[in-house]
Amino acid sequence: MKKNSPSFSGRFNPNEILLSAPSIVWLILLFAIPTILIFLIAFKSADAYGNISTHWTLDNLRALANRHYPMIVWRTFWLSCLTTALCIGGGIPVAYFMARIPRKGRNLLMILIVIPFWTNFLIRIFAWKNLLHPEGMLKQVLVFLHLVAPEQPLLYNPWAVLAVLVYSYLPFAILPIYAAAEKFDFSLLEAAQDLGARYSVALRKVFLPGIRSGIWTAAAMVFIPALGSYVIPDIVGGAGSDMIGNKIAQRAFINRNLPEAAMLAGALSLTVLLPLLIYLFSQRRNKHQLLTGTPP
């Protein structure tokens, strides 16, 4: 019998199932079930002590129509989009540079990119608080260079949140883009130049499409956590810089209303998941058409 590619054969090798069983169990126990629980709890109500009561309700769904939410959702959305765009925009040149230099230099740069993770995330965020503080070093330098007015606050606004978001998630953009750029065949750029393209055109028309899988991964790696970020706006953002994450935390810890927090979290998950699922299904259909529609 001719061996088909595994994804289209429709048959499973028992060994494959055995090998993937641990990760499947892990995902079901620690991801799928908790997610379903969150969606279920969202339709419960909380009692005065913060416990989850036994009866079902749609109150939490109605509570989504809070008049403060649209502004917060919008802010969360544009901060996440801008963070993603800046991280990808910064990640591409770094990844390109890393992929072109000799292997020794790459490893060094890789270490430099990963080293900040050795410092606790919270400490790094607090460090930013010090940098942006009116008496902080960054502020002083910028004032000295006449780039900001002395009275202009750098901290406690959405721009501070954006800066720290970009700082935090840039490595998560660089790494997948680098992984794609490292596999990119740079002789394609020579081929493009050979065919009359200027180097910038070759980069745009050949390099960028060549690493697009890395760019998509980077976008997901940055956008999804940015949407759910809570600590960063909490620490460097002011009263007007709340994101959805802050609201979820507020419902859970301050209001002691876990079901309402679950409803918010569930709504956030769905807004991320649905477009992703639609994208994935459209990809699969295209791929299927490609493989079945055109005989070689």
Added chain:
Amino acid sequence: MHDYLVFDHLTKRYGALKAVDDVSLSIEQGSIFSLLGPSGCGKTTLLRMIAGFEKPDSGRILLNGRDITQLPPNQRQVNTIFQNYALFPHLSVCENIAFGLKVTGHRKADIERETLRMLELVQLERHADSKVTELSGGQKQRTAIARALIKKPNILLLDEPLAALDLKLRQRMLMELDLLHDEIGITFLYVTHDQSEAMSLSDKIAVMNEGHIEQVGTPSQIYEAPCSSFVAAFIGDTNFFDGAVIEVKDSEYCTVRIGGFGDVLCYNDKKLRVGNPVHLSIRPEKFAISRNLPEQRKGRNVLSVTVDDIVYLGTHTKYWVLLNDYRVEINQQHMRYQLDQIPIKHNEQVWLYWNADDGYMLERYCEDDEEMVFQPPEEIGDNPEPTEQHNEEE
């Protein structure tokens, strides 16, 4: 035909290594010119300098009289077929072909017309919308050719374009390339390490070694009259013998004593004198062996040897025969096949014979050629020793 592409004392160094060492060449318009050499001989570096991916440390490249040494790759009327084809994986076949016109801002209608014409030329109409990753090796290669030709290059550079193909496909593509060249008539500069590709395709071949050019000539010149033992050994197989002239017979022939092998008659085109050392190359197909003593002819050398190894190859048989320390390779064409014929066997004593004209004297003496060529041979008939070896052996 005038010199179309000229390399003028090109040198390229990588650190201490001279990848290309003072190379001067000129290539005629419309010809197929091959750069042939082992890997690392500098042929690809030379090609990349023409394409504009490398800048020479010194020297100039002239294309149709214009100095293009400093032009960036995208401004040269030169296109390359890369060894791995370097097709853009995110584009379809026809998008790949159209790429060169799109990036230079041609009109849409022109691009479409030219792309169709190219698809037709390389017979890929049916695959116009295929992904390049789904193509076979030969189809990829044809796509690469179309993508380069759509730019109407003055020179098409081919960097080992057939190396990735299997033998049968390689032979077919070789014929297709040849036909294509006849059809479009632009200059091909073909880089390869495969001597049979170079021989079958080229009008002229430059054999390169360690950054410099060993010899430039037509395929037959290079095969029949190699100017160095490197060329002789690299182009085809050959047997080398070292000896010295012991007798100059007349204006054409001399006898060379090869220690441990015998005294052989040799065509003396280098006008060597008695006592001159000789480095002799004799191609395997110039030898013949037989069980019966071959008849005496003027200029024929005959030696008794022992068969060491036999490989039957259908078109011919390869023999290796031993004579003292010498192991000689022979390609023998088959005579008319007869069922009752007893084939030559391992360890059999046979007669090895070849024509004195078929030995070729090599380089060592090329160097002092000029000094020797005009000197009349002095000792004609001085040495009356018999030179027909089989007499001694009987």
